Amino acid sequence: MSDVPSILIVDDEPVARSRLRELLADLAPDFPHRIVGEAPNAPEALSQIEVAQPQIVLLDIQMPGMTGIELARHISARAQAAESPRQMPLIIFVTAYDEFAVDAFEVRAIDYLLKPVRAERLGQALRRALTRLPSEHAQQIDELAVATNTRRRHLSVHERGRVILVPLEQVIYLKAELKYITVRTKEREYLIEESLTGLEDEFSDRFVRIHRNALVARPSIAGFERVQPQGDTEGGDPYWQVVLRDVTERLPVSRRQWSIVKNLVG
Incomplete structure (x- = not known):
């Protein structure tokens, strides 16, 4: 198994996912990694996280059906209930709106990227992510959800290789x-x-x-x-x-x- 960080890209816009892939390719010489998949929505993201167990998730905030913060809370809740904290990936949020809860992100040390994402800023966020402990990160996600009044509207059920909301x-x-x-x-x-x-x-x-x-x-x-x-x-x-x-x-x-x-x- 490779020692380089594994990354999952989650964004409902194909162009945005393609952009992140291109930036990651540019960063590869200085930040070796492997992309384990892409997901256009929350259920697909949850399924891929269960199977691929990525170390880092690049997660769009504004997605139809379920926002990135709500999805992050699903990931956090499942990880905290698991026997091993390795199941909690490190999340870097991506947003097109700089007014979207920026203060809450910064106070809780949760990293976020503004679109259009720049290679240098992405590299900084990736390196910073690897310094976090999964257990502390899970707590930060929960605090962020509370601060932004983001409530889960579903419970996520993993059943026969699929996710049911x-x-x-x-x-x-x-x-x-x-x-x-x-x-x-x-x-x-x-x-x-x-x-x-x-x-x-x-x-x-x-x-x-x-x-x-x-x-x-x-x-x-x-x-x-x-x-x-x-x-x-x-x-x-x-x-x-x-x-x-x-x-x-x-x-x-x-x-x-x-x-x-x-x-x-x-």
Whole structure:
């Protein structure tokens, strides 16, 4: 395997991707590297990152469907939940608008390039990227997303070699099971590798914790019902469980969380 940095180019404009390839070719004598691919949109970028595991991503900010900052937060969330930090590529943002959150970028030491990109500036950004630690970079990405009020509108599911974007408003609950999170929608279940605590922090206005291993979307709570244990647990203390809209599952509410959860439905 080559020791030179691997680079993925992400931009919805073919001309912009071609421009970056040309600049990288000009820099090759002083900055040896290998380009592992190009992606025109967020789902394709996520798929290629999963397979190629590039060390550096040149990421356009203004893309239709999902902005570069939102995409970066998907990358960060997945990397922080993974067992190895090597899965977090170092991101250099590219933008055509110098007024776009420049202060937030500079304060958080996140590198960005203004279009039209110049070879000298690209070279500086590439060398600077290699001095960062992936774990610190992931934190910087999260801080940038908060500072620019960039929220994820989807959860990214890696399934059979492809990426599925599940709209957040379709998610009924999130449940931690071993190292995975089950994402339940009306139609089906998905599995993602993220932190339940991280998801709770990021989407606290939409989800409420009902148990140490479960978050439920507030709009999906239809009510509560009190359950008397039966079978092997007969004789135990009664407990509350959540009645959900659109699915038949019932999820138990822990004693610790009941005082918070019970006020959600009038």
